[in-house]
Amino acid sequence: MASALHAMYISAMADYEALRARHAEQYQALLNDHLARINWSEEQLRAERERRLRAIISAAKERSPWHRARLAHLDPERVTEADLPSIPPMTKEDLMRNFDAILTDRRLSRASVEAHLDRLEGDAYLLDEYHVAASGGSSGTRGVFVYGWEGWLLFFLTFSRLRVRAQLADPQIGLKPVRAVIAGGKASHMSYALAQTFGSGSGVVNVPATLPVDDIVVRLNELQPVMLTGYPSMMMILASEADAGRLRIAPRLIGVASEPLLPEMRAAIEATWACPVLNTYATSEGATAGSCGQGRGMHLNEDLCIFEPVDNEGRPVPAGQRAAKLYVTPLLNHAQPLIRYELTDEVTLIDEPCPCGSKLRRIDDIEGRADDMFVYDGGVIVHPLSFRSLLGRERHVMEYQVRQTARGAAIALRADGKVHTAAIRDAIERELAHLGLRDPAVTVDVVNGFDRQSTGKLKRFFPLAWGG
Ligand SMILES: [Zn+2]
Numbered sequence: 001m002a003s004a005l006h007a008m009y010i011s012a013m014a015d016y017e018a019l020r021a022r023h024a025e026q027y028q029a030l031l032n033d034h035l036a037r038i039n040w041s042e043e044q045l046r047a048e049r050e051r052r053l054r055a056i057i058s059a060a061k062e063r064s065p066w067h068r069a070r071l072a073h074l075d076p077e078r079v080t081e082a083d084l085p086s087i088p089p090m091t092k093e094d095l096m097r098n099f100d101a102i103l104t105d106r107r108l109s110r111a112s113v114e115a116h117l118d119r120l121e122g123d124a125y126l127l128d129e130y131h132v133a134a135s136g137g138s139s140g141t142r143g144v145f146v147y148g149w150e151g152w153l154l155f156f157l158t159f160s161r162l163r164v165r166a167q168l169a170d171p172q173i174g175l176k177p178v179r180a181v182i183a184g185g186k187a188s189h190m191s192y193a194l195a196q197t198f199g200s201g202s203g204v205v206n207v208p209a210t211l212p213v214d215d216i217v218v219r220l221n222e223l224q225p226v227m228l229t230g231y232p233s234m235m236m237i238l239a240s241e242a243d244a245g246r247l248r249i250a251p252r253l254i255g256v257a258s259e260p261l262l263p264e265m266r267a268a269i270e271a272t273w274a275c276p277v278l279n280t281y282a283t284s285e286g287a288t289a290g291s292c293g294q295g296r297g298m299h300l301n302e303d304l305c306i307f308e309p310v311d312n313e314g315r316p317v318p319a320g321q322r323a324a325k326l327y328v329t330p331l332l333n334h335a336q337p338l339i340r341y342e343l344t345d346e347v348t349l350i351d352e353p354c355p356c357g358s359k360l361r362r363i364d365d366i367e368g369r370a371d372d373m374f375v376y377d378g379g380v381i382v383h384p385l386s387f388r389s390l391l392g393r394e395r396h397v398m399e400y401q402v403r404q405t406a407r408g409a410a411i412a413l414r415a416d417g418k419v420h421t422a423a424i425r426d427a428i429e430r431e432l433a434h435l436g437l438r439d440p441a442v443t444v445d446v447v448n449g450f451d452r453q454s455t456g457k458l459k460r461f462f463p464l465a466w467g468g
Contacts, residue, residue: 179225229255294356319361
């Protein structure tokens with residue numbers, strides 16, 4: 001019996017490796033095309049968006065029962081971007097409430113993708129084709145995202161191509177530099193899973209962001225990465241480790257993602273290592289933007305996603321003004337069509353051409369609230385990711401708030417089903433102990449709702465005042 005199970009395990013790993021290798025090969029084959037897209041004309045970009053908009057509307061009308069009614073008035077062969085305002089926007093709540101009816105493959109369901117997430121130990125394919133990622137997201141509401149084969153591939157191409165272009169422009173970086181990615185430690189995290197699918201074998205080393213800071217410093221001193229990628233708040237910690245002389249590395253390129261990069265953070269990181277800081281905006285929904293290293297802000301990957309910055313009433317907001325929210329229509333993933341999907345990120349379009357020559361429009365670095373870190377007596381630092389990655393895997397947790405306490409945290413949850421609060425408490429206490437907190441004490445309570453901030457966003461992390 002044990003040997004039969006072992007044989008099944010070996011065969012599953014061989015299947016995974018074969019699929020992953022095919023995905024990575026296709027990435028290499030398409031990379032030059034996607035680098036060229038960065039310099040496409042506005043006309044080429046518009047034509048590509050229109051072609052893909054028609055394709056996704058057609059797929060959604062044919063195979064997604066929820067979308068069929070909403071898109072009934074549209075002719076997929078004639079639809080253009082000018083028709084978008086006739087489509088009602090959708091929210092993450094809509095996505096989670098109508099999950100099965102939005103998916104375009106009837107073999108998939110909320111139950112089957114949640115079961116897949118529960119089983120994840122590392123990156124894995126579902127039905128040899130799909131990837132599933134869970135995210136807390138900046139709004140604090142949990143979302144589950146399903147990517148088809150092409151969607152996963154195109155997501156990583158748009159996610160990585162501006163960084164690859166900057167890398168190729170610096171002869172000292174070379175083609176296969178040692179690149180340390182300090183990412184989410186769980187396979188349910190998109191960045192971690194993408195790095196596993198596409199990154200292996202090309203000099204990328206994953207360092208879990210949930211390791212104690214001292215361990216991360218030791219790993220990086222050994223690795224001597226030429227490129228370093230991680231959360232802005234983690235880069236701030238590492239910059240201070242470098243300034244204190246404990247971290248001794250000389251990266252040529254820093255990549256940051258997944259959290260707001262405030263101007264003072266960008267300045268501090270640049271001052272420490274004197275190299276370009278490439279910011280990346282990547283949502284689990286498939287809308288992405290990235291810095292080119294030459295002009296300010298980030299280029300929207302608008303060949304594969306339609307971006308509509310709007311005000312609170314959903315009216316278009318012109319360049320130069322901060323939008324209240326963003327409707328996105330990712331054009332790369334037919335598995336779970338998201339059409340005019342509302343993101344609560346406050347973006348500002350930049351109204352000037354970029355010195356790099358790309359016609360992809362830019363947005364400023366998004367300055368929304370930075371996730372707060374908890375600093376405990378004795379200098380133990382706990383990154384919000386430690387909580388996010390554990391809470392994001394709980395299928396019935398809709399929203400949460402985490403308040404730092406003297407010896408741990410008080411966690412409040414809103415749930416749409418049974419949650420095992422004791423198990424969550426134990427897991428988080430173990431995590432805090434692992435990070436160096438002595439005798440951690442965590443409480444977990446289920447609540448009916450939270451008071452939101454005036455913007456509608458949920459503040460999720462409440463640190464104790466420094467030194468207080
Ligand atoms: Zn540029």
